Amino acid sequence: MAQMTMIEAIREAHDVAMAADDKVVVFGEDVGFFGGVFRCTAGLQEKYGKSRCFDAPINESGIVGTAIGMAAYGLKPVIEIQFADYVYPAYDQIVSEAARLRHRSNGDFTCPLVIRMPTGGGIFGGQTHSQSPEAIFTHVSGLKVVIPSNPRDAKGLLLAAIADPDPVIFLEPKRLYNGPFDGHHDKPIESWKKHPQGNVPDGDEIVPLGKAHIQREGADVTVLAYGTMVYVAEAAAKETGVDAEVIDLRTLMPLDLDTIVESVKKTGRCVVVHEATRTSGFGGELMSLVQEACFYHLEAPMIRVTGWDTPYPHAQEWEYFPGPGRVGEALRKVMKD
Numbered sequence: 001m002a003q004m005t006m007i008e009a010i011r012e013a014h015d016v017a018m019a020a021d022d023k024v025v026v027f028g029e030d031v032g033f034f035g036g037v038f039r040c041t042a043g044l045q046e047k048y049g050k051s052r053c054f055d056a057p058i059n060e061s062g063i064v065g066t067a068i069g070m071a072a073y074g075l076k077p078v079i080e081i082q083f084a085d086y087v088y089p090a091y092d093q094i095v096s097e098a099a100r101l102r103h104r105s106n107g108d109f110t111c112p113l114v115i116r117m118p119t120g121g122g123i124f125g126g127q128t129h130s131q132s133p134e135a136i137f138t139h140v141s142g143l144k145v146v147i148p149s150n151p152r153d154a155k156g157l158l159l160a161a162i163a164d165p166d167p168v169i170f171l172e173p174k175r176l177y178n179g180p181f182d183g184h185h186d187k188p189i190e191s192w193k194k195h196p197q198g199n200v201p202d203g204d205e206i207v208p209l210g211k212a213h214i215q216r217e218g219a220d221v222t223v224l225a226y227g228t229m230v231y232v233a234e235a236a237a238k239e240t241g242v243d244a245e246v247i248d249l250r251t252l253m254p255l256d257l258d259t260i261v262e263s264v265k266k267t268g269r270c271v272v273v274h275e276a277t278r279t280s281g282f283g284g285e286l287m288s289l290v291q292e293a294c295f296y297h298l299e300a301p302m303i304r305v306t307g308w309d310t311p312y313p314h315a316q317e318w319e320y321f322p323g324p325g326r327v328g329e330a331l332r333k334v335m336k337d
Contacts, residue, residue, distance in 0.1 A: 003198050003200075004192065005179070005191070006148070006178070010116075010155065011040055011042060013154070013162070014041060015047070017076075017204075018044065018053075024075075025078070026078045026080075027055065028063055028079050028080030029056055030055060032055040037118075038174065038177055040080070040116070061092070064115065068113060071167075076114075079113070079115055080116045088133075094143070097111075099111075100142055102142065110166060114167075114170050115169050116158075118177075119134070120174060121321055122228060126312065127313070130312040131312060132307070133276070134169075134274075134276060138253050143169055144167070144253050146168060146169065146171065147249070147251070148250065149227055149230045149250070152200050152207070153197075153213070153250060156207030157170070157206075157209065173228045176227070181231055182232055184324065185318055210251050211250065212251075213247070214248075214263070215230050215234060216234055216237060217245055218243040218246070219243050220242050220267060221270065222264045222267045222269065223236075223244045223246045224260060224273070224283075224290075225272075225273040226252065226274065228275060233273050236325075240328040242335060247259060252282055260293075261294055265297045271304075275322060277308065278306040278307065278308065301334075301337060306322060307320055
């Protein structure tokens, strides 16, 4: 067990997987010699050589298309899109090729591909370095979608994703790379090195895809969150005094509906929190699923707390970012209804 940042845990997962299987290859823009813009792949090229960890041209559709071909021929590519905002040119390759390969070949081919992407805001990245596009991938049959919130999960989930025989979208909340973030941007930064979830097991221990984690137990209201919003929800519960049960979904597809339903039936209330824009965000799907499964147990209307339906702003980032103030307001409101 070692204390790690999320960056170090992701790098460790690469290292473990590459050491265990020489079919695992890593590439993307600047991931080789430079080690990636966030240094998640630092040292891998030096250790495993330029044929297994290498730089790619600035061409997202080319990176993903090449990786799909590699996967179809038996390799296990783990590729990086430098920011999730840059994935759109590759969307057709992901949706029309990677996600459909098993189905269209009647199982003759699979696509064991992991697409890693830093996601979300909170770093003053503006509209082209802060987006949260998870919902456009959850809509696509054949894709798994993973969003870790801490170093331990980041390593374990990435190892599970690499071992999976089908394509996995692995979204890494960049605001959490170096420490947990509760939404109070004016407070001193906390390090993962002093946080319990910064303890990362040695070796190849995986965190199974499709299993949520109860981050905070509570009896009053269930809060469904993922990524950075897990810590914002925790802060809101503490600051309002509402005994909220905070569930870290960890994977959106496959979704651990059993854990969600069990919690909502216990609390009778539900708040959904995500950083992405509100309209057609994954929160709408979560609310539909909860309503279908828990209608007779709900004691109040469900509430969403999300980003706004605008491009991600630079100057007004903290008005856009769902902070503990907005989440706390939702908790108080759902308890009054």
